[in-house]
Amino acid sequence: MADKHVDELSGVETTGHVWDGIRELNNPLPRWWVWTFYACILWAIGYTVFYPAWPLLTTNTKGVLNVTNRSVLKDELTAAKGAQKIYVDKIAAMPVADIIKDKSLSEFATAAGAAAFKVNCTPCHGSGAQGGIGYPNLNDNDWLWGGSADQIYTTISHGIRDPQDPDTRVSQMPNFGEILKPEEIQNVAAYVAEQSKQPVTTGNPAAGKEVFANNCAACHGDQAQGNRDLGAPNLTDAIWLYGSGEAAIIAQATKPRHGVMPAWKVRLGDTTVKELAVFVHSLGGGE
Numbered sequence: 001m002a003d004k005h006v007d008e009l010s011g012v013e014t015t016g017h018v019w020d021g022i023r024e025l026n027n028p029l030p031r032w033w034v035w036t037f038y039a040c041i042l043w044a045i046g047y048t049v050f051y052p053a054w055p056l057l058t059t060n061t062k063g064v065l066n067v068t069n070r071s072v073l074k075d076e077l078t079a080a081k082g083a084q085k086i087y088v089d090k091i092a093a094m095p096v097a098d099i100i101k102d103k104s105l106s107e108f109a110t111a112a113g114a115a116a117f118k119v120n121c122t123p124c125h126g127s128g129a130q131g132g133i134g135y136p137n138l139n140d141n142d143w144l145w146g147g148s149a150d151q152i153y154t155t156i157s158h159g160i161r162d163p164q165d166p167d168t169r170v171s172q173m174p175n176f177g178e179i180l181k182p183e184e185i186q187n188v189a190a191y192v193a194e195q196s197k198q199p200v201t202t203g204n205p206a207a208g209k210e211v212f213a214n215n216c217a218a219c220h221g222d223q224a225q226g227n228r229d230l231g232a233p234n235l236t237d238a239i240w241l242y243g244s245g246e247a248a249i250i251a252q253a254t255k256p257r258h259g260v261m262p263a264w265k266v267r268l269g270d271t272t273v274k275e276l277a278v279f280v281h282s283l284g285g286g287e
Contacts, residue, residue, distance in 0.1 A: 084108075092271045096149040099278055106278060113279025116272050120264065129283055134242060134259050140285045142239040145169055146228045147287040153277035157270075159263035160231070168263055171231030176215065177254035184211045189249040192216075195224045195236045202246055 005014045007025060014023040048054060051063040087108045091099055099105050118127070124135045131137035141147060145155050155169055162168040176185055188211040190203025212224065219232040226234035233241065241259075242252050265273050280286065 088271060091274055096153045096274050096277045096281075099274060100149055100281065106282075109275045109278040110282050112272070113275035113277070113282075116268065116276050117279055120268065121276070124261075129280070134257065136241060137239070138280050138285060139283045140239060141287065142234065142237060143285070143287070144171075144226075144228065144231045144233055147281075147285060149277055149281045149286065151228075152280050152286065153274060155261070156273050156276050156280070157263065157265035160261040161258060162260060162263040165263035165266070169231055169261075171219075172258065173219075173252070173256040175254070175256060180211065180215065180253075184208075185250055185253050186246075188212050188216065189246045189253060192224065192235050192249050193244075193246050196238060196244070198244060198246075200246065 005016065005023065006012065007014055007023065010025060013026045015026045017024045048061070049063065050065050052060050052066075052068055053063065054061045087105060090102075090105055091109055094102075094105070099109050117125075117129070121129070125131050125138055126135070129138040136142075136144070143151070145151055145160075158165045158167045158169060160169040161171075180188070184207075186203040187205070187208035188203070189208065190200045191205040191208030191212050193200050193203075194205040212220075213222070216224070219230050220226055220235055221232075224235040226232045233239075238244070240248065242248060242257055264276070268276075
């Protein structure tokens with residue numbers, strides 16, 4: 001066997017590998033690194049003995065300890081639910097208004113309601129409950145069906161125009177495009193715009209006032225301030241569900257849009273609905 005080549009400058013044997021005349025020194029690994037490597041191998045073997053590791057045909061080895069992150073999480077969730085039970089049971093047995101009066105219960109219900117809101121309500125009302133065209137802003141104090149805690153609870157429970165719930169909130173604006181002449185609709189739109197301090201550019205507000213009294217006041221009131229018993233909006237403020245301005249008012253009067261909100265009590269249960277009501281009430285617009 002030929003003698004191994006030794007580097008002349010360092011006196012260290014080379015591996016025999018040569019690249020463009022450059023030889024690789026055969027320096028041994030540091031002993032601390034070698035022992036650390038061996039320790040890691042032993043630790044890995046021990047891990048596969050004590051914890052689930054090796055895949056089998058239909059399952060895997062369970063390990064001596066039979067412990068997994070999933071089982072730990074399950075135990076932690078069970079413990080958390082047990083700790084929450086005292087609050088959940090109280091919420092289930094109390095009216096929403098009384099829950100709000102109890103500081104600890106209110107804080108718990110608000111937190112739980114916020115979580116339920118993110119999962120179920122944000123697709124329509126937005127992550128900040130700010131709403132959008134056709135979807136009410138839940139932060140302000142403009143409520144079609146009332147903003148008290150109990151009224152909010154009822155609205156969430158039974159929804160609005162939900163055909164599956166016999167107790168749902170129901171309001172139906174007539175299609176005035178089939179009842180009134182286009183000129184009358186234009187005039188009443190001008191009158192309504194004037195009541196909410198919007199610019200009037202086309203219709204005749206004076207003529208529209210009479211049209212309003214004969215056709216709209218029954219629901220929206222003589223002063224156009226709405227009627228929560230009927231779900232009729234206040235037409236004198238600056239909050240408009242389907243857009244403001246004469247054109248938007250004409251469009252809604254001619255071919256009204258009627259949004260549908262699901263009845264959540266059957267889907268989520270009474271306790272979660274109460275928590276949602278407490279959370280929505282806490283946003284700042286609740287009465």
